[in-house]
Amino acid sequence: MKAWTVQSGIAMALVLAGCSAQTPINQTQSFDSIAKAASVQNPNVPKQGNASTPAPTSTPSPTPTPAPEPTEEKNRQRTQPITLYEVDLSEFDMKTSEIPRYDKGLITYWTDAETQSFNEGHSVTWGDPLVRTLLGIPNLIPYNYVQDRTIDKQLNEAQGGTFYKTFTVTTANGIVFTKKPYDEKTGTTEVDVTVPRWGTYAVTLKHGSDSAIQIIQKITYERGPADRPSGSITILDLDNRWFERKTSEIPAYHKGKFDYFEQGSVDSHNRGSGVSWSDPLVQGMLGISNLIPFNYLADEANAIGKQLSEGKETVTTSQGIMFTMKTDRNERPAIMEAKVPNWGTYTVTLNSGTDSGIAIIQKIVFEAE
Numbered sequence: 001m002k003a004w005t006v007q008s009g010i011a012m013a014l015v016l017a018g019c020s021a022q023t024p025i026n027q028t029q030s031f032d033s034i035a036k037a038a039s040v041q042n043p044n045v046p047k048q049g050n051a052s053t054p055a056p057t058s059t060p061s062p063t064p065t066p067a068p069e070p071t072e073e074k075n076r077q078r079t080q081p082i083t084l085y086e087v088d089l090s091e092f093d094m095k096t097s098e099i100p101r102y103d104k105g106l107i108t109y110w111t112d113a114e115t116q117s118f119n120e121g122h123s124v125t126w127g128d129p130l131v132r133t134l135l136g137i138p139n140l141i142p143y144n145y146v147q148d149r150t151i152d153k154q155l156n157e158a159q160g161g162t163f164y165k166t167f168t169v170t171t172a173n174g175i176v177f178t179k180k181p182y183d184e185k186t187g188t189t190e191v192d193v194t195v196p197r198w199g200t201y202a203v204t205l206k207h208g209s210d211s212a213i214q215i216i217q218k219i220t221y222e223r224g225p226a227d228r229p230s231g232s233i234t235i236l237d238l239d240n241r242w243f244e245r246k247t248s249e250i251p252a253y254h255k256g257k258f259d260y261f262e263q264g265s266v267d268s269h270n271r272g273s274g275v276s277w278s279d280p281l282v283q284g285m286l287g288i289s290n291l292i293p294f295n296y297l298a299d300e301a302n303a304i305g306k307q308l309s310e311g312k313e314t315v316t317t318s319q320g321i322m323f324t325m326k327t328d329r330n331e332r333p334a335i336m337e338a339k340v341p342n343w344g345t346y347t348v349t350l351n352s353g354t355d356s357g358i359a360i361i362q363k364i365v366f367e368a369e
Contacts, residue, residue, distance in 0.1 A: 081202070081222040083256040083290050084140070084235055089206070089217065092187070096208035100251065100258065102216040105139040105237040107251060107258075115211045129189040129205040130167060130179040131155070132214040137203065140219070141195050142231030142368075145171040163189075188217065198231070198368070199223040223293075229344070229368035235291070236364045238351075243362065247353035253361040255290040266356050280334035280350040280359040281315065281325050282308065287361045288348060292340055296321055333362060344368040 091099050096115045101108050118126050125131045138146050145151070154169045162179060169177045176194040183189065186206075193201040204218040223229065242250050247266045251258035261269075261277075269277055276282045285304070289297055296317045297304075307315045314324040319341070326335040326347075338346040349363040 080293055081220040082293050083218065083220050085216070085219040086256045087215075087217050088257065092206045092208055092215075092217065094208055096211045096213050096215070099208050099215050102219070103136055105234045107236075107238060110213060110215075115213060118213050119211050127207070127212040127214055129182075129191055129214045130162065130169065130177060132205060132216070133179075133191040133193065133203045134169070134177060136216055137193070137201065137219065139234045139237070140201060140221075141175060141193070142198060142229075142233055143173045143175065143195070145173060145175055148172050189214070197227055198229045199227050232365060232367045234363070234365050236361065238362045243351045243353055243360075245353055247356045247358050247360070250353050250360050252287075253364070254287050261358060266358065269358060270356055278352075278357040278359055279308075280329060280336055280348075281313075281323060283359040284336035284338070284348045284350060284361065285315070285323050288338060288346055288364065291346060291364070291366070292321065292338070293343065294319060330357075332357075334359060340369075342369060 085102055087100055095112075096110050097112045099109070101110060114123075114126075117123060134151065135146070138144075148171050150172050151169055158167055164181050166181060167179045171177075174196045176192075178192045178194075180190045180192070188204050188206045191203045191205070193203060195201070200222050202218075202220045202222075203216060205214040206217045207213055207215060236253055238251070238253075246263070247261050248263045250260075252260065265274070268274065286297070289295075296319060300317050304315055304317065314322055316322050321341070322337075322339045324337045324339070326337050328334070333349045333351045336348045336350065338348065340346070345367045347363075347365045347367070348361060350359040351362040352358055352360065
């Protein structure tokens, strides 16, 4: 995976802190057996042991005073797609084992041994974008469907492959997975997932340079005007073992993508520069801006920065979004809450590596309103 300095939000962070210092794939393995195998799989964290320990679960605090209703224009904007997760397309020029794998909110990696096994003809469903979506995003859907045996039956009807065809699977509780044909021009496949009363996900999958194993490249979400969501989902859940590493080795969720702090930036922070990087309220506000369906940063940076410079534990935007620290800012893990009117509440857990107090998003839980 690429590593680069987190520059895109530094200037904004300083303002916010008040300037403080391939071939068709045959469906030959049952979905039910794959699901069971996935439930006991011990996925790998790259270059270190396994990563299977769940991240700490946050305990939401009492709901703050209701914020003002958004305007009609902002209500319209709420139906626009938001990007939950995205890997740069350039990363798919690398080996499969070097590309981050989104797996039920966790970030894991295929191993070289698994890639070799697939290339030898084993575990062929790893190359099926529909199966990879079915198994990869149950954390984003507030209804359980993984053990639904009707899925297995429908997939068995796809004998002969659906790589270049549109194929639809509908679960017993009405979730519709529609796999579109493989796009030879982009090397991607899209799977649309329509969830009753919740909304629609568009999942894009692609493969690396050394195999056809399908890896999620992007996930977007759109809420339709008739949808009335209720329930909770976990968007991201980095394993605790990531935070036993140096800061520069931890994937930092930033607007749906993962940025990496270069070691020089970490050292500079430890000498007193970039102090806002240690503020979980600032880093949370910057990091999840992609998850909020209207812009609150560009037009309100000065007003937000003023509230932060006054030491407030709750920052409120003109749209009524309330960002509140639920723990002490210096505590790790730290918990921040973002309550978005007529949308829902994000509970964001932030943690730090072994060599600095830089706050990095570890977990994001969304509770629909």
